[in-house]
């Protein structure tokens with residue numbers, strides 16, 4: 001059982017991790033498009049603690065928080081994002097291609113493509129006869145792809161141990177959800193695939209944890225697939241460099257005022273579990289630790305140019 005205080009700790013690390021990544025954009029240490037999940041920390045932190053190493057998690061282009069929730073080594077992730085040879089994939093993949101086979105954590109920049117991957121993991125668990133669960137996290141843009149529908153239909157037919165967590169931040173780049181979805185919510189589509197469907201406030205870390213934990217437990221017990229839709233808002237542009245003119249300034253400032261870290265902090269204070277000073281102290285401690293981690297990652301080497309084709313071609317013996 002993870003407490004609100006522990007989940008708040010995850011949220012603080014997640015926020016600081018994303019802020020550290022932002023530092024690599026203007027300096028051109030990060031070359032690919034960087035997508036952060038600032039504002040969506042209650043979802044990442046709500047997922048933490050439910051998955052075992054043998055459970056799989058496939059994520060998206062906005063993937064850092066899911067990796068942290070799965071227990072992927074944060075320094076190795078940061079080093080990968082900063083294109084260092086000490087990175088999770090030797091600096092070859094960068095931010096959109098984080099893979100940790102030991103923890104069955106994978107990502108994809110192809111929208112919707114992670115769901116069939118998770119169905120494959122779920123089918124493999126079924127074939128092995130164990131109780132591992134497969135999780136796919138997708139955005140609201142992914143829910144209108146063929147891959148999403150086909151994968152969920154297959155999971156429904158075979159009652160696979162699959163949980164699809166939809167981070168509905170209302171925008172797929174510049175396309176608002178209501179202009180792209182025939183239904184007002186994703187959760188209500190679940191019955192079409194004989195899945196369990198639920199929709200929660202994704203700024204409330206405990207609501208996310210309750211819904212996600214129940215879905216994982218249901219899948220593990222053989223109860224079949226679930227869709228958990230968590231509503232949220234991305235605080236920054238789609239990627240760093242996005243002019244973000246499709247969302248009004250009024251909308252952005254109103255939604256950024258609902259910061260999930262502040263909401264969790266307020267709950268801790270209201271329940272008498274922490275004082276405002278203790279909250280500030282915790283955030284400062286993590287900020288300092290993250291600054292140290294970033295400085296140490298920056299001192300690492302980049303992969304050698306002559307290794308650029310490693311893993312691309314099969315060596316001829």
Ligand SMILES: Cc1ncc(C[n+]2csc(CCOP(=O)(O)OP(=O)(O)O)c2C)c(N)n1
Nearest residue numbers: 062109110111139140141142169171172173
């Ligand atoms: C199959 C496919 N189509 C289009 C794109 C280009 N693209 C990248 S991210 C994105 C929007 C994704 O929106 P959403 O799924 O809501 O995730 P969010 O960025 O909001 O987290 C699109 C269309 C892509 N990467 N893959």
